[in-house]
Amino acid sequence: MKPDFKTMPRKELIAYVLAHREDEEAFDALINRRSPDSEATWYNFPYTEEGQQQMEEVFRRKINGEN
Known part of the structure; x- marks a missing residue:
């Protein structure tokens, strides 16, 4: 079961993405949080x-x- 990326704090999401580089869903969630x-x-x-x-x-x- 994957964590809820929408509620995960940004620093935790970054750490998760670095630890799970193949997880495109997590990467997309991180990219979508960037400032316009x-x-x-x-x-x-x-x-x-x-x-x-x-x-x-x-x-x-x-x-x-x-x-």
């Missing part, structure tokens, strides 16, 4: 070595759940 592009945060970093480093740091913080 109109609500997304867009970052415009210059295409330089420093800009790449800044972008990687932002991504690292987002992946770790930091702001």
Whole structure:
């Protein structure tokens, strides 16, 4: 029996998807929770070595759940 992805907290759903990479239903549930592009945060970093480093740091913080 699969968990109820609609009620599962986001962090638990991410952990489940990582542990069950073949479960397309779980992956779809995670993708459907993403913010629409109109609500997304867009970052415009210059295409330089420093800009790449800044972008990687932002991504690292987002992946770790930091702001």
